Structure formats: structure tokens, C-alpha cells
Ligand SMILES: *[C@@H]1O[C@H](CO)[C@@H](O)[C@H](O)[C@H]1NC(C)=O
Ligand SMILES: *[C@@H]1O[C@H](CO)[C@@H](O)[C@H](O)[C@H]1NC(C)=O
Ligand SMILES: *[C@@H]1O[C@H](CO)[C@@H](O)[C@H](O)[C@H]1NC(C)=O
């Protein structure tokens with residue numbers, strides 16, 4: 174590829190940097206992916222994917238060129254390191270690769286390929302709405318997509334909340350992730366309900382919609398009757414092997430309607446159901462089975478097709494164009510009782526396709542409405558199904574309620590949501606053994622539960638939120654989340670000893686306390702607890718005002734205070750974390766109408782655009 178020719182001197186630097194950047198972009202993209210993997214739950218991967226698109230669109234070819242009219246020279250940088258550089262009568266030009274690393278910058282070639290932009294932060298600085306409603310949309314969480322994060326193994330078919338594999342290969346419940354899943358869906362529900370009426374299709378009402386598979390050894394019986402409680406119901410008796418299609422209903426072809434919901438009553442653990450879906454891109458048929466099996470704790474796994482050949486079990490070659498995955502569906506209700514199933518099949522297909530045993534980091538499959546068409550819903554074993562199969566676009570309310578219920582039902586005696594896996598930070602200098610609590614989980618949990626209390630008008634959620642306060646009063650050394658930094662109280666995202674004082678987790682915990690402090694109750698016991706939340710919040714705000722300057726480098730921010738607590742180098746915040754700091758600080762500055770906090774946030778925004786504090 175030839176270099177562009179420019180007449181104007183002004184453009185020389187652009188041209189050169191553009192060439193250098195094209196040369197480098199592929200490197201940049203791969204390092205970006207690795208970075209995403211080590212993050213906590215506070216970042217929104219959707220935003221990062223958008224950024225990546227911008228870069229990959231320009232990273233097509235390798236170009237070697239140099240500024241016209243310049244000559245290559247020998248330069249050194251930073252204590253004698255030899256370096257290529259170019260020189261003309263006016264200036265000296267260093268490679269962007271060097272500038273980028275040395276000054277923590279990023280570069281981007283314009284869409285038409287003829288301009289180049291050098292900028293400081295790769296993350297966009299956003300600020301929240303000035304008026305925060307503690308029962309409304311939660312920050313910018315409506316743009317979150319918890320279910321497509323690669324560390325989310327699946328949305329459990331047992332509890333309907335996400336399970337994580339970030340710090341352990343065996344899927345586990347990570348309370349922060351679950352709360353974010355709830356807040357994401359609540360926020361979307363709040364935004365969308367303003368405009369949209371969810372379209373919905375109801376299937377299976379007529380008995381002739383219920384087809385029965387008839388194999389060599391299998392019969393499928395369907396008995397239609399009127400149930401006193403449920404109305405029209407079909408009683409199904411079909412062979413329980415997953416190879417059997419059972420009794421099934423064809424689903425609506427509209428790719429927008431990827432959520433399936435129905436009431437069923439399995440009579441025993443041999444009952445199962447399967448959604449057959451077809452990928453738009455390559456016509457691959459994906460069977461998603463929901464079975465009463467723990468699946469060795471795997472959450473979702475691929476079914477091997479086994480058959481008997483004489484005495485040996487042999488693996489059947491995979492049927493062409495078809496894959497089969499199972500989700501563990503251990504109902505919360507005993508057999509012989511009705512329950513409602515609601516699944517977003519688009520999400521379940523994506524998590525299934527991402528779930529290979531030896532999957533690599535970039536095997537994460539993200540699907541969008543339009544990518545998958547539902548074909549049929551089939552049932553096996555002994556069971557009854559209400560003749561009303563819903564197909565919808567979204568399941569925000571269900572996802573929100575599932576998260577709130579999980580939080581209300583899985584609180585330990587201390588009022589906490591313990592994390593069941595070890596967490597180590599600072600090169601294992603600080604290790605939290607399994608069972609640790611996080612102020613961020615407590616705060617996020619409260620933000621979900623206060624909303625659930627008001628939305629469903631159910632006190633179990635309020636009681637759970639109030640119980641979550643206890644750990645804010647318990648020292649980190651005693652299993653709580655409270656720490657002190659030179660006499661200032663801090664709520665720890667990672668309550669290590671010594672403390673780590675992570676800023677963003679602390680700020681999220683304050684927002685949880687704020688949400689609770691704004692509730693009103695007629696019950697005096699509740700009110701005294703709500704008063705406690707108010708006090709914990711004010712104490713936290715005092716500390717924030719005292720300690721905030723310690724997170725300010727004059728050109729960026731610091732993620733935690735390990736440099737003080739451990740005497741290590743400061744843990745500078747990546748630009749996407751810096752953006753989180755800015756957003757949260759503005760959020761709290763708005764709540765407090767506080768000038769110091771607001772001005773600090775404004776200065777931090779400036780850092781993202783290359784402004785720096787003045788020298789002495
Ligand atoms: C709702 O509709 C209004 C007016 O058409 C539009 O400005 C707004 O962005 C919409 N909101 C959402 C969440 O789609
Ligand atoms: C439905 O099937 C179950 C189990 O096979 C059976 O116990 C029940 O009596 C059936 N109900 C009706 C109305 O036939
Ligand atoms: C499934 O069916 C088999 C054969 O009918 C029976 O032995 C077994 O107990 C059933 N399993 C469950 C979990 O009900």
C-alpha cells in the first residue's frame with residue numbers, strides 16, 4: 174500500500190501517526206481483550222465492544238511509510254534506548270507506538286482513512302442524569318449486558334440468575350453479578366415501559382397444535398382436560414429419552430420473540446423439555462434441553478450422543494448440522510406441583526454455544542435478536558402443561574424478580590451474600606478465602622431489594638435490605654466490610670486485612686445506602702433501621718470528602734490505596750475504570766449537591782482529555 178501524499182505541512186504528523194498506528198492496531202486489539210478479562214463486575218463490556226469495533230475497522234493492513242520530506246534518524250529515548258525517528262527542518266517525529274505506551278494514549282484513523290486522531294482516554298466520559306430517583310433507573314445500567322459477559326457461564330435454569338466462572342472453573346453465584354443483572358433489567362424495564370408495548374404471541378391453546386412424535390418404541394400420549402385451577406391443560410406421557418421429540422408445539426417464527434414462558438407440572442425427575450432453535454447464519458439446529466440433573470455442577474453442558482453397540486457404549490458421530498445442550502433444571506417446587514418457566518432462548522443458545530469444555534477466551538458467542546429463530550417446544554416424560562405458551566420479546570420483570578428473590582433467599586446469618594470462591598489481589602499479597610463479603614455486593618443488593626420492595630409491595634425484600642446493613646457495621650477482620658483509613662470509615666469491596674480501599678466499590682456501596690435511606694415505612698422498627706442506613710451513608714460521605722484527594726494523580730485516578738496499605742506502587746486506574754470513577758463521583762456529587770465533589774469530578778474529566786495538574 175502506498176503512502177498518502179500531503180501538501181500541507183500541518184498534516185504531516187497526522188499522516189505519519191496514521192501509518193504507524195495502522196501498523197500497530199492489531200496488537201492493540203489483542204491486548205485490549207486480555208485486559209477485559211481481569212476486570213471486576215463494574216465495567217460494561219458493551220461499551221468496550223463498541224470501542225473495539227472502531228479499531229478493528231481500521232486495522233486491515235500493515236503499512237510502512239514515513240513523513241514525506243523527512244529523513245530517518247537515529248534517536249534515543251528514556252535513558253539511552255535506541256529508537257527509530259524521523260526529522261525534517263522543523264521537527265522530530267517519534268512513532269505513535271512509543272508515544273502511546275509512554276504517555277498512556279490511544280490513536281484512531283478516521284472513517285475515511287485520511288485523518289488521524291490522537292487522544293488520551295479510550296473510554297468515553299459519561300455523567301449521570303442530574304436527578305436521580307432511588308426507585309428509578311440505576312445509573313447507566315440499562316446499557317449493561319450481564320448475560321453476554323464471557324465470564325457468565327449461563328443463566329441458571331434452577332434460579333434464573335447468572336452463574337460466573339471468572340475465578341473458578343466450576344460455575345458459582347457471584348452476588349455482585351446477580352445484583353447487576355437485576356438492576357440492568359429493572360432499568361431497561363423502566364425505560365422501555367415508557368414507550369413500548371411488548372408484543373406477545375400465545376400458542377398451544379388448540380389441541381391440534383400439540384403434535385406427538387411416534388418412534389419405533391415410543392408413543393406419545395396427549396390427554397386434554399380442564400383443570401380447576403389452570404383451565405385448559407394437556408397431560409403428556411412420552412418416552413423420556415432426549416432422543417425422543419415427545420409432545421411438541423411449533424413456535425412463532427418471528428426472531429424478535431425469543432423469550433418462552435409457560436406453566437407446567439412435572440410428575441417426576443424424568444420429565445424434561447427442549448426448545449429447538451435454528452441459527453439464521455448457517456441453519457445450525459440447536460437443541461436446548463432443560464433436564465432434572467445437576468450436570469456435575471456445570472450449569473450448561475453439551476450432550477454427547479451415546480448409543481449401545483453390542484456391549485460397548487460408542488459415541489455416535491454428531492448429526493450434521495445439529496448440536497444438543499442441556500441446562501440443569503432442578504425446580505424449586507416439588508414434583509407434582511405447578512410452576513412457571515420463563516427462558517430467554519437467545520441468551521440460552523449463546524451461553525450453550527460458548528460452553529465448550531476447552532473453550533478459549535475468544536470463544537464467547539454473543540447473539541442479537543434476529544440471529545436465532547425458535548422452531549418448537551417439546552416435552553417428554555410424565556407431565557402436564559397449561560395450554561398457553563407465551564412467546565415474548567423481553568423478560569425484564571422476570572429477570573429483575575429472579576435477582577431480587579435470589580438475594581432475599583440466599584442471605585447468610587450476617588445479612589451478607591458470601592462469595593463462595595477465593596479472591597486474591599496485589600499478586601496474592603492480599604487473599605480473601607471463600608466466604609468473603611463485599612460492600613459492593615451489599616450496596617448493589619440493597620439497590621435491587623429497595624426497588625423490589627416498592628415494585629412488588631412485598632416486605633420480604635425490605636427486611637432483606639435492612640438485614641444487609643449489619644455487615645457495614647462489622648469490621649473487615651471480623652468478616653464484615655467496614656475498615657478504617659487513618660480514622661475514616663470505609664466500606665470495602667474487597668475487605669482484606671490490611672485494607673485495599675477500592676474506590677468504585679465504595680461509591681456503589683454508598684449509593685445502596687442512599688437508596689435505602691430514602692425509603693419510608695410506617696413500621697417504627699423499620700424506620701430505626703432506615704435511620705441507621707442514613708447514618709452509615711453520611712459517615713461514608715464524610716470519609717469520601719476526606720480521602721478523595723488520595724485517588725487523584727494530577728493526570729488520572731488511582732483504583733485503590735494499596736500503595737499506602739501495602740507500600741507497593743500505586744495501582745493506577747485504567748481509563749475505563751477512570752470513567753467509572755467520574756460517573757460515580759458525579760452521581761454522588763449530584764445527590765449531595767456538593768461543590769468539592771463536583772469540581773473534583775470535572776477535573777477528572779479533564780484528565781481524560783489530556784489536561785494535567787500544574788507543576789510547582
Ligand atoms: C421514547 O419515545 C420518545 C419520543 O418518541 C423518545 O424521545 C425516547 O428516546 C424514547 N425512549 C426510549 C427509552 O426508547
Ligand atoms: C395426568 O397424568 C398423571 C401422571 O401420568 C396422572 O396421575 C393423572 O391422573 C393424569 N391426569 C388426568 C386428568 O388424566
Ligand atoms: C425415571 O424413570 C425410571 C424408569 O421408569 C425410574 O426407574 C426412575 O425412578 C425415574 N426417575 C426419576 C427421577 O423419577
Ligand SMILES: *[C@@H]1O[C@H](CO)[C@@H](O)[C@H](O)[C@H]1NC(C)=O
Nearest residue numbers: 646647648649651655656657
Ligand atoms: C473495629 O475496628 C475499629 C478500629 O479499626 C475499632 O476501634 C473497633 O473497636 C472495632 N470494633 C470491633 C467490634 O472490634
